[in-house]
Amino acid sequence: EAVQQACPQYRFTFLGGDNHVDDPTELLQSAGIAVTAGGQNSVADLAVTDTPAVILPQPRPFTEQKLGAQALAGLATVRNAFPAPDEWPELLRRRDTDWKRWQTDGAARRAAQVIAGVAADPGQRPTCVVTLADANRKDHLTHQVNLMPMGVDHVTVALADAEALAKAVPKSYVVQGPRNLAAARNLGAKVAIERGAEVLVFLDADCLASDALVPRYAAALQHRPEAVVAGPVTYMAQGEMRVTEPDPHPARPNPAPGELVDADNYNLFWSLSFALTADTWGRIERGFGGFDPGYEGYGGEDTDFARELQRHRIPLVWVGGAHAYHQWHPVSSPPWEHLADIVANANRFHDKWGTFPMEGWLEAFAAEGAVVKQDAPERYILQKHELQHPPGK
Known part of the structure; x- marks a missing residue:
């Protein structure tokens, strides 16, 4: 008016x-x-x-x-x-x-010609996105699946609650898996390959794929089929829901769109978002079996996987423009709810590699008296009496 x-x-x-x-x-x-x-x-x-x-x-x-x-x-x-x-x-x-x-x-x-051309030659190799979830991540998973580009298969390995997840995301192939994160990722790769995937994209259930994520990964693997490739991750604030305007986490490389950069620090690998060919996964299985299920609960298994990649001379390549967007959820820092898992997995990692992962968290736990670092043999010892009352809880 x-x-x-x-x-x-x-x-x-x-x-x-x-x-x-x-x-x-x-x-x-x-x-x-x-x-x-x-x-x-x-x-x-x-x-x-x-x-x-x-x-x-x-x-x-x-x-x-x-x-x-x-x-x-x-x-x-x-x-x-x-x-x-x-x-x-x-x-x-x-x-x-x-x-x-x-x-x-x-x-x-022109539209009909494009559609007919894609039907005759899809061009992109069969691709499957693999994720892990339980009912706590049902809403995040639903957003991820609904935003997947057409023609991309999707496999969800249920850490629990497979029936509820299958109802929530009927466009994803849901399989019941173990609660062990490493074993669940290995199962996801196996199922994806059995379903015909030639390119595997591992994406955390909290992450949304930008329009460019799958095409950038596929193009990178055309140039570097022997590599494991990884893109930047943007962490969204509470209430945000987008796949544009990336603001990548500063701890990770962020090359220009389409640029491929060989990693010189494998410790920066995160399992939130990465991709590889089925052939490279086969090489990994033969070389060291995939993710190590000896890591129980939370933490350490992805850093261990990166170390194995480096030891077996499998290149890690950063892919510019392959953006993932991490949906907000409550977190604690350090993650007190995973204290026992982090200590056990850090000690296992040290036994295997001679260094500790997750040192920032371990030092924070130690500063509060929840763990003590022992010198000989070098390891972290859990102070069990602290478990019931972590600081700030």
């Missing part, structure tokens, strides 16, 4: 809600200018009728209207927020629309 009052020289027709028409073509053709949201159908109707337009992209869970609007520069007037009433007279006077560049002529034929 405020916009109409500010623009008395215009007659406004509203479509939507109770005022529904089956075909807006005639109204668009006769309009001096149209104001619409940024949905693909609205933009297509404007382009085919060559209607001058003000586009107001609306918020969507995956920001597709905001992203689509970025492609409309020079084609229509775009405002990412609703303009104030006094701005509208100038907005509606503008006619800087050039829909010819949207190329509506022949679009259906």
Whole structure:
């Protein structure tokens, strides 16, 4: 109403809600200018009728209207927020629309040709995303599966609650696995390969795949089929849900999109997001069996896996642009709920490699008296009387 009052020289027709028409073509053709949201159908109707337009992209869970609007520069007037009433007279006077560049002529034929070409030669090698979850991560897992690109298989290894997960994510192939994280990842790889995957993408259940993650990994493995490849991870704040505007964790390399960089520090490997070919997984199984199930509970098994990669001369390669987005969930630092597992796994790692992983956490536990570092033999000893009352709890 405020916009109409500010623009008395215009007659406004509203479509939507109770005022529904089956075909807006005639109204668009006769309009001096149209104001619409940024949905693909609205933009297509404007382009085919060559209607001058003000586009107001609306918020969507995956920001597709905001992203689509970025492609409309020079084609229509775009405002990412609703303009104030006094701005509208100038907005509606503008006619800087050039829909010819949207190329509506022949679009259906070109689309059909692309679809037929993909059907004849999909191009991308059969790919499967493998993740681990239980019912505590059901919502995070649902977001991940729903955002998977078409044509990518998905396997969920249930650490528990397989029936509940199968109902939550019917598009994923859910198998009951062990609670042991290492053994569950090994099972996930086995199942994915049995289902025909030639490229395995391991993605934490909390992570969302950007549109570029699978294609970047696939392209990297075309160039470096002998390698394990890994991309940057962005940690989202509470309430955020996006797969755009990456802000990668600063502890990990972040090459330019498409750039491949050989790792010189294998300790930076995280199991949250990485990929490899089925052939390389076979080499890993023959060489050292995959992830070591001797690590019980939480912590250490992914750093051990990286050390084995290095020892067996399997390259670790950072992939620019293969972004994953980690969904928020409550965490404790250090993770007191995993104290016993971390101590046991750190000692196992030291017995095997001569150094301790997770040292920041171990030092924090030691500072609170929950563990004591023993010199000979060098290991951490759990002070069991501290377990019931960790600091701050």
